[in-house]
Amino acid sequence: MKGTFVVWVEGKVKEVTNGRMNYQDVKYTQLSNKTEVCSRCCTPRKLFTCFFILIVTLIGLLVTCYSHTSICNKHDYQKVHIRLTKRRLPHCIIIGARKAGTRALLTYLKVHPDIQTAQYEVHFFDNQENYDFGYGWYRKQMPYSFPDQLTIEKSPAYFTESSVPGRVYSMNSTIKILLIVRDPVQRTISDQLQLNFKGLDMGLEVKPFEELVLNPKTGNIDMNFKPVQRSYYDVYMKNWLKYFPLNQIHIVDGDQLIADPYPEVYKVESFLGLRHAIPQSDFVYNATKGFYCIKTDTAYQKCLSGSKGRSHPHIQKEVIEKLKDVFWKHNENFFELVNQRFFWNNKTMASKIGK
């Protein structure tokens, strides 16, 4: 072997240039009891190059780590805007129903590492002014997400606005739709309670529920009273089914979501084609709130705000019965449309949970 060799003999450096020394020669030359041999790759210049390449590789790894999820813990970096993330139009929308638990559902889903959720109700499809801004504006309202994450938005007014299904279809005919429904009597009471709070904020007088929901002349339920109307689930569902097949719409049981959220969320994960990444242990019942809260990266228990889970006023039993009668047929129609039954028309079940 020809070339320059560096030989350490008892701590001293010796150079052998173009001597007819080969590796075997050096290796077996017993110069002393402590001899080390190093070939050309270990020259200071080469060492510096190796060191430089190592540093560059490390920097490259760090950059990849921050911009992609497979190396670092995805959970830690998913909620911030970093390389490879961008705002995307929603892959899934929660269309309602208003006061049926839409916020709770979105809050639970937000914990999933493969989901990003819009912070607020965007009202793109139901508000003409927003709709006129176009898809570019809509996209800008969405959170940043990785390519493999789903973006979800919730606006409960979508369910009842007649123009919405067609508009959603025009944007994305394969979008996944989540609808959450709740006992229509309780939903109606909750809806009116919400309006009362808004009215109080504006300094308006608040009337008792019974007075608002009954027609003063006949004493019957005022079928055109908005909170009552919004509980005719069959009417709105029919409109959605004109555009989307039933298997594209997953229906969440809002009463079950209150009583035991885990199984409902599990079914949603399946519907969305996601792994089951929200364990049962993440749902923590909060006795003070009287509802389930959820563990997040930053909170031991994230509970919904005070405007969710308000205690309902006592409503006269007679009025409750009248409401049940009004909803009975609508409920049956809805069950048929969605091929799924809920307990609302089941007297035994309803009396068991005191409704």
Ligand SMILES: Nc1ncnc2c1ncn2[C@@H]1O[C@H](COP(=O)(O)OS(=O)(=O)O)[C@@H](OP(=O)(O)O)[C@H]1O
């Ligand atoms: N975990 C948890 N915490 C608090 N509240 C919960 C929860 N799960 C479901 N709910 C029920 O959600 C009801 C509010 O529904 P929405 O979020 O759809 O309301 S809104 O339409 O967005 O205003 C709200 O209705 P009210 O009880 O009438 O306030 C709750 O019953």
